[in-house]
Amino acid sequence: xxxxxxxxxxxxxxxxxxxxxxxxxLVIDKEVIPPSFAKFNSTKLTSTYYVSSANTPFKIPVGITxxxxxxxxxxxxxxxxxxxxxxxxxxxxxxxxxxxxxxxDSLAIxxxxxxxxxxxxxxxxxxxxxxxxxxxxxxxxxxxxxxxxYCDVDGANLIGNYANSTxxxxxxxxxxxxxxxxxxxxxxxxxxxxxxxxxxxxxxxDNGWGPFDVTDGAxxxxxxxxxxxSNPANFSVTIPQQNYFGSGSAVSTxxxxxxxxxxxxxxxxxxxxxxxxxxxxYTHTSILRR
Numbered sequence: 001x002x003x004x005x006x007x008x009x010x011x012x013x014x015x016x017x018x019x020x021x022x023x024x025x026l027v028i029d030k031e032v033i034p035p036s037f038a039k040f041n042s043t044k045l046t047s048t049y050y051v052s053s054a055n056t057p058f059k060i061p062v063g064i065t066x067x068x069x070x071x072x073x074x075x076x077x078x079x080x081x082x083x084x085x086x087x088x089x090x091x092x093x094x095x096x097x098x099x100x101x102x103x104x105d106s107l108a109i110x111x112x113x114x115x116x117x118x119x120x121x122x123x124x125x126x127x128x129x130x131x132x133x134x135x136x137x138x139x140x141x142x143x144x145x146x147x148x149x150y151c152d153v154d155g156a157n158l159i160g161n162y163a164n165s166t167x168x169x170x171x172x173x174x175x176x177x178x179x180x181x182x183x184x185x186x187x188x189x190x191x192x193x194x195x196x197x198x199x200x201x202x203x204x205x206d207n208g209w210g211p212f213d214v215t216d217g218a219x220x221x222x223x224x225x226x227x228x229x230s231n232p233a234n235f236s237v238t239i240p241q242q243n244y245f246g247s248g249s250a251v252s253t254x255x256x257x258x259x260x261x262x263x264x265x266x267x268x269x270x271x272x273x274x275x276x277x278x279x280x281x282y283t284h285t286s287i288l289r290r
Contacts (some may be wrong), residue, residue, distance in 0.1 A: 036066045038074045038129050039137035041104060046143075050150035050232050051090075051111030059106040060127065060143050062096060064134055067103045074098060075132035076107065084123035084147060089115035095132060109145060116149035119263035123147040151263035153229045155186035155194060158265060162288040167202055169284045179203060181288050183267075184222070192230040197222040198239070201256075202271065202284050216245040218254075227260060235260050237269055250276030258286075265290050 041063030049058035092109040129136040163180045185197040199222035229235040239256035258269035267288035
């Protein structure tokens, strides 16, 4: 009797185990493999592209979530709220073939240097993955490219006379008449910085406290300024505090900051002048143009 009970329980255990294995096999047989999706393979979905004369394209990584044994085509559409157009500001393919056995490639956008006559022109191009051989992912399917002109900084192009310079005083709306400022003495500090001497900054004939004396710092030998272009989005000008012009028996001082463009050969400098006699200050914005 005891032996029969043992056999009964043993048989039950065997049947239960076989059923569990069969159930597990059934789940494996019905496992669903998710479809592949195309996406921009980047956590950063907005970038600035500096369009230079070197004609270097901007590349965006494009990925598919799984490899396949055949070539697959990913397609793209483009739109620009700023009016950038294919063939004028840029060229870019409407499709990209990712070869069999691969899941990653890159989309190359080529900026057109001539399409940016001024460094002040900034374009936005939105690239969207559309449905090709592989459906677009619900995320990472839009990439925004901000396009700006970039010109290499060459001291030989920036030194010289700026005969169409103007000044605005104390935030006033009107500009003073054109005058000539001069930039000279280019001295390289690092691959992305240099010092220069700016002569006649703010030396308009109607400045209200002039004219400058020939021995004043703003005339002879000029103001020492540091140019820095390490940040392509902000080429900066810095004039540390130094003597500016004579004010009675004392010497007034100047400090200034600003920006410059190596594309347009212009300088925009905001200066703060402190009178030595009574300590009062005024500001003027100098725009130096060729």
